[in-house]
Amino acid sequence: MARKKRAASAPEVDLLADVAVRASRDAQGVPADLLEGYLDDLDEVSVTGRQPGPDRLRVRREAGARAAVQGVSLRGVVDLHLSATWLAWSSLSGVRRASGADGVRTAGEAVFKAADAAVMAVAEGYESAQRWSVRQEESFRREFVDDLLDGRNLGQLAERAERFGLRLAGSNVVAAVRTASPVVDGGEVARAVETSLDLRLGSRDVLVTTKDGLLVCVAPEAMATVPDEFTRQVAAVLGADDPWLVGLGRAQSGPGGVVRSFEQARYALDIAERLRLPGRLHRAADLLVYQVLLRDSAALADLVSVVLEPLRGARGGAEPLLDTLSAFFTSGQNATACARGLHLGVRTVTYRLQRVKELTGYSVDDPAQALSLQVAVLGARLLGWPGPA
Template sequence: MADLVGRASDEARGVPADLLEGYLTVLAKVSAGGRLCPDELRRRRDIGARAAERNVPMRGVVDLYLSATWLAWPSLPGVREATGADALRRIGEAVFRAADATITAVAEGYEEAQRWSLRQEESFRREFVDDLLDGRNVETLVGRAERYGLRLAGSYVVIVAAGPQPFVDGGPMTRQVESIVSLGPASRDVLVTTRDGLLVCIVPDLHGTVEEFVTRVMESLRPDGAWRLGIGRPQRGPGGAVRSFEQARQALHIGQRLQLPGQVHRASDLLVYQVLIRDRSALADLVEVVLEPIRKARTGPGTLLHTLAAYYAADRVATVAARELHVGVRTVTYRLDRVEELTGYSVHDPQQSFTLQVAVLGAQLLGWPEGS
């Protein structure tokens, strides 16, 4: 029997023979009229799990069991003692049913171990991503990052993307971006994940790498125009990812709130807005003091606020603002005069106009008046 086990391992190209563990004894018993008991099937599931833990390919395990079955067949006691074709046929049916049930049990154990390993790996990865983007357990991040191809001693840039639907781990858009990124030269050093419905990409700050990555992501998301990218500033060290992530997320928020042109917003280009939003309490006070009076407008504050935003976006040219708003120039000038009547701030006075513009930006960033 030991010789048969060794030959089966050779036939299966070296799959460990100990994974058979008593299988030939079971076949011998079945061939002599015995039955396959539930305990034996549980044992096979455990062996399947063991094979998965040892990274033995499933096809190799199946090959091992099938090879052992046909090699053992001539020497099984029931086969040797069979008299007549009918008896041999019944024994063959019993043996191959037992082999089928055994291999199925091994496969079930193997698959369950793989699912558990995958869930555990996903849990480890999620925990690492959360620690990385929250700045927790910084002292262990460097060692854990190497498992995912990141070298946190270097400088990295975090890019976040928002779309019409939340991004989720394993979702189709997430997989599509991962697939495209894997084709790049620096793919090993890029981590693609999700956080709070955003697609998050951690990219090494190497010459041309960030630009190439942004181009690839844009190509991936281009079929749907309702998405935006936020790009943080390069940051170094284990704590750098969380800083760049917050900058990227804030750049995305500013681009969405202010409806800035384009779909890519870089934190380095939006520093003035970040200064404004850093002290939310002071910004809210400014908005309240300057713009609260326009709530008294007959049409509500929305129309006047929208007109002010269009006027400043048009570089204070009323004709351009009117074209953008699809109204006449006189309507725009009337609304601007109405703002002055209600607030006391004129768009024609440089200092007052600057205060108005900052208040309008603050209202957009804070979601005023809806968010007030």
């Protein structure tokens, strides 16, 4: 059965109302209405000794939640309640009516125990509201990021972007990191890179987030140093041994520009992985030639088949000879550098190149034939030829 509250007399009400105003001043202006019911509770406890029940503590938790929503600090709302407690002490009915030191001590123990429970309830309500606010903000941010990088709801993106410090009217570039393990939103890698980049740049104009297991950075084109700094911070977090790559899209303008740059960044990652390109940072602008090659994938597949198909008949299959050709062209057609990159002897490299000539009829020493071989090797990597053994 719910406990009936004792009705305070008019003089007591005036005293307690005055205490609320003074407590608000003492707590640097924290609204007095956050004390709603608190002083009455203390007054009743001082007389009866009975501690506030669940209903009264729920009111205190609600007061803590309101304080969080109103932007009052936790310290401020706790200060308000503690100030109200000591300011109200001499005005509480049970204290004024107490006879002797034992009566005052009994009332004091009950009042301050109730105050302790009330402050704990206020803190619980405040922290619960804060957690809810954080979860809601994370949900808004995740929804915004998904729309931004998927190209949805473009008409509303510019307005929503301002909340996260982005200006979509100008040109932006997107960098994306792919690692051996997917990067998760709010995970250790994402948090560490975002924090370190924020400390380095001190700008709200840069967004670090995740998408489809990739770590993503969106930055204004005018902040030209961001991609390199982003790469350095990724390197600091992941280290040199982790097989990670960064793809960088081209600068694109408008709300839809971010998703275009993001797609280019992902394309750069795909090309870099297929071709096993050296280095960590791969710019889509430098890889346009491969996009041209893939536009006519049927013709590219024909070239690969005509030029390289005979390599399947080599001892050990086509892959070792294909790797040698790829390294040879990557090293500027320098057999010594090619051998060093493959950790082979120069004689092994020259032998393999000779085998390619014998099997295909194409020689790396003939400029025209070498070009056909190089384009065919690129096509093989892009198309996944020769496939599983």
